[in-house]
Amino acid sequence: MHVDVRKADDVIIVDLDGQLVSGIGDELLRDVMNELLAEGWSKILINLSQVERIDSAGIGELVAGSRLATRFGTSVRLLQVTGRVRQVLELGQVLPLFHVYDNEEEALAAFADDAAAAASGE
Known part of the structure; x- marks a missing residue:
């Protein structure tokens, strides 16, 4: 796994x-998420377009990272969930837990819209 x-x-x-699987990608994703949260980032977009495979450990890390982020007031969203990875996340009923975007521009616009709505008190 490369990040x-x-x-x-x-x-x-x-x-x-690469592969978001036990012992490879799951630990790396956990470390990256912990570092970003410690640095105080409030908007994180995880791009899965190049992830070839995901297993239960990878799914668990996505969910755990998102839950931890929520406690920090951070929004975690997914980008370009395709192919086999999408199938696995659908079977695991994980996709409804996330905002999922097909392209980066759409995701960035959604983050900006949410920030504008929050600033105006909507």
Whole structure:
């Protein structure tokens, strides 16, 4: 598993590449999420477009990371969940727990819309 972290405006994008499975990707994702939360980021977008495979440990880490983030007031959303990964997340009934976007522009716009709504008191 390879992870790249980049910034787009006030959103941190975590690009995952490889297998999000026990002993490989799950621990790496946990470490990255913990670091981002410790740094105080409030908007995290996890890009799954290059994830080839996910297992129960990977699913567990996505859910646990999202729950922890919520306690910190951080929003975690998913980007480009495709193919086999989408099937596994659907079977595990995980997708309804997240906002899921098909492209980065749509996701960034949604974060911005949510921030504008919060600022105006909606």
